[in-house]
Amino acid sequence: MASQRIPLVAGNWKMNFDHLEATYFVQQLAWKLRDIHFDYRHCEIALMPSFTSLRSVQVLVESDNLKVRYGAQAVSVTSQGAFTGDVSADMIAHLGCSYVIVGHSERRKYHPEDDANIVDQVRAVLAAGMQPILCVGESYEERRKGIELDFAVGQVHDVTRDLSDEEASRLIVAYEPVWAIGTGMVATPQSAQDAAKAIRDDLSATFGIHVGEAVRILYGGSVSSKNAEELIGEPDVDGFLIGGAALNVDELTRICQLTMNATV
């Protein structure tokens, strides 16, 4: 991380924590960050609870004036109507959310989410005034064939190419090799850097350098306090999307601290 971009540490809680556990965690995290004099001007923190916890997290954050941000893990492509079980971008935005994860590999695998649907999700999130965290990354098979960079760049390109420059500049991309998610196998700092740089170069070529330089590119895949410092040391890695380690408040606090230290 060696740029003007403010790093982002985003915790994807997936289907963990009910609303009581979620609010307890946020409170604990805020205390622990206060104890280490965490400076939110140098590192943003966001948590992605389940839909059922968003309102409780909002009430806590607003009433205690916490600086932790939050967002949703999924969104509907439609704005309202007969779509049982879906949640619209406006509903999410009205809960004070800043971010929505779009195209996570688990959503691509377990739900009918293809690139066309993901484009519509990105547009819905942007139109509601939030930032999409667009997840991309190769499977083990693509890496074995040596096409991982083309694959990840192609995923970003296909989803973003029809956006305006202004819309593209509000994107956040999470490079998450699928083989690294939840496996304990982490990409090397160099391969995380290579992917982030290739994605940034493609965004610059499509939308101009000002957009390529503005977009934050996160790494995700078995991030922990043991590997975060090295990863955030790479110039094009602007933070993390974290699954397992974001369920442990001490571990998450440590990763936030390491990320902040890399910028000051």
Ligand code: PEP
């Ligand atoms: C994720 O699910 O986005 C993720 C990166 O998970 P983990 O940190 O557990 O690998």
